[in-house]
Amino acid sequence: MSELNYHVTHFVMSAPDIRHLPADTGIEVAFAGRSNAGKSSALNTLTNQKGLARTSKTPGRTQLINLFEVKEGKRLVDLPGYGYAEVPEEMKLKWQRALGEYLQKRQALKGLVVLMDIRHPLKDLDRQMIQWSVESAIPVLLLLTKADKLASGARKVQLNVVREAALSFGGDIQVELFSSLKKIGVDKVRQKLDSWYAMPDEATEDQHGDA
């Protein structure tokens, strides 16, 4: 059982870059990954709400930083997917800038969920995301998504391969299997998020409370 009730999560806003986000306080957990990796689906599965985050068969659907609130001061963030080939170069650079900026400047960011299709893990941009997080001392939950696409033997092999590879980054990285379709790994995600949301919130919270 998880501490927080993720089912009550609601949409807050979409922003083209970090300047449009609400005050940089509280705790944010962001979902990042290649376009089509299953980020929006995972958010919907986690919160048990079909239409919370928009999903699509067309990669590159989520082009904005989408913000959701689980509870006051505890937010989930659906980040734009990276690595989609058929997006114009200029747009790609714009997203990548928004993404890099969010990761490097957002103080509220306390945990990053990196989602990778279990059949195509650890592409260059995934590695870059993980590297960024490790350098910024942000813990990472690596999810191997669409685990339902592999038979259970192949699934375990892939999990071990990625766990082994994750060690080389040296940071706080946990690797788990995930499937929105078959609801694999959902409790693991909720437990990890609970632990991140339970982190003490330095200095900011009291100034904004109504106590």
Ligand SMILES: Nc1nc2c(ncn2[C@@H]2O[C@H](COP(=O)(O)OP(=O)(O)OP(=O)(O)O)[C@@H](O)[C@H]2O)c(=O)[nH]1
């Ligand atoms: N088989 C299977 N398909 C999935 C799973 N999760 C997502 N998909 C499918 O993968 C496609 C992309 O899912 P999204 O959740 O929209 O992916 P995304 O990472 O948010 O994509 P962008 O917003 O473009 O970055 C959709 O067609 C989903 O139905 C899963 O667990 N199993």
Ligand SMILES: [Mg+2]
């Ligand atoms: Mg999406």
